[in-house]
């Protein structure tokens with residue numbers, strides 16, 4: 146990984162607290178049966194196994210969905226995929242902060258008897274059910290900035306330009322984005338928007354600007370640089386960023402998002418001036 | 425309105441950023457430099473006040489600076505109108521933009537996030553302050569000044585002291601309220617400028633790497649600290665001035681300018 150991955154709120158403490166074996170941990174979960182349905186809070190008691198994470202505790206809850214008040218309820222729904230912090234599907238708000246639940250270890254978060262962990266779905270995406278949200282807008286943003294290398298066509302394009310090791314090295318960290326949405330959840334400029342018609346004018350978010358930079362700096366991907374900058378110049382683009390820099394603090398992949406945003410800012414400045422003179 | 429803003433999104437955003445620096449920020453620096461001379465001017469020896477106490481020399485320096493600006497600077501009205509148009513533009517668009525954000529410092533209490541929040545808050549409060557400040561001391565809305573003293577560039581220090589004190593005889597309770605409002609207003613505006621200068625460099629793409637952003641952060645913090653010092657000097661300098669003392673010095677200056685002897689000045693002043 147890159148040396149830029151220096152500061153992160155998720156860096157694990159060197160000396161971890163010793164977790165008490167056989168303890169009971171309480172999970173306070175924000176629940177919702179579906180879009181438009183009312184929100185309620187339910188608390189569950191779980192005896193986590195050694196090395197347990199949030200997902201394995203949610204599995205335990207699903208096996209016997211009874212609240213601490215002895216109320217029988219439905220299993221808590223969540224989304225997950227890789228279970229190794231590379232797909233981003235399991236992102237939720239844990240103790241008030243956004244992060245992946247699969248890599249959230251209970252021994253660290255709740256080492257003592259009676260410790261409580263609060264689980265909420267991300268607030269910037271529509272809830273599908275309980276902790277499961279729909280991140281469609283995040284992927285739509287990637288389409289808007291054409292976050293790909295254009296190689297499709299009716300004939301062979303031949304070999305691409307040579308890439309230097311330095312350049313691919315510098316792009317590597319940008320490419321580790323897993324579209325988890327943490328940077329959007331923590332961003333004060335990114336708001337919940339359920340209406341897809343409004344997505345183009347709403348703030349696009351740090352992840353898309355980072356992907357635009359990644360592909361702008363790719364020798365073949367750079368073919369689409371102008372189109373990407375046109376999108377990012379407009380409403381909802383880079384100018385809507387308020388520079389709170391929360392995104393870079395919460396990105397689990399330590400992507401230098403604020404550097405990507407500034408790079409897009411510079412590209413857009415140059416692009417706009419060039420366009421003004423060129424017509 | 426929204427469609428106009430949509431169409432000219434980029435231009436308006438960047439003009440919003442630019443107007444904060446030129447002319448508003450540049451004016452802020454000049455304004456605070458002049459006003460703080462009410463204290464540091466005491467160290468800049470001015471002819472005719474060589475033997476006078478430090479405080480008096482500061483008042484004299486300040487008065488001469490203000491009189492110079494109001495009588496010698498060319499196109500003063502044009503400068504003022506430019507500033508007003510820029511301020512109105514920066515403020516109206518600023519409010520429009522700030523409404524698109526939602527503060528979340530409770531969950532993400534990072535320093536940068538706090539600065540983001542205070543930047544918006546200082547924009548709102550700072551604009552209120554500027555409005556009060558200019559309405560009372562420039563446009564002569566004396567009904568908003570406790571004590572009702574009208575500010576005049578010919579008596580810049582004495583009328584300023586009276587406006588802050590709330591009377592010509594000393595600090596009143598309303599005067600304390602006005603002075604606290606000034607303290608909050610100038611402090612927030614200096615922060616707003618220094619922090620805005622830092623974020624503008626990211627917006628325009630001047631500072632890219634984390635290290636560059638940090639270095640530019642030191643520059644902005646240094647400038648902000650210097651301006652903060654000047655802002656507080658201006659305020660406390662004016663608060664420390666007694667109306668009558670300042671009035672005497674100002675009259676002496678008027679007579680000096682008119683070629684009268686200081687003795688005659690004192691006699692003329694008693695009338």
Ligand code: SF4
Nearest residue numbers: 322323325326328396
């Ligand atoms: S940039 Fe980071 S926080 Fe944002 S989606 Fe990608 S991995 Fe997640």
Ligand code: SF4
Nearest residue numbers: 332386387389390392
């Ligand atoms: S720097 Fe921009 S994108 Fe990142 S959290 Fe702040 S406003 Fe959002």
Ligand code: FES
Nearest residue numbers: 226228230233247
């Ligand atoms: S399940 Fe893939 S990141 Fe957690």
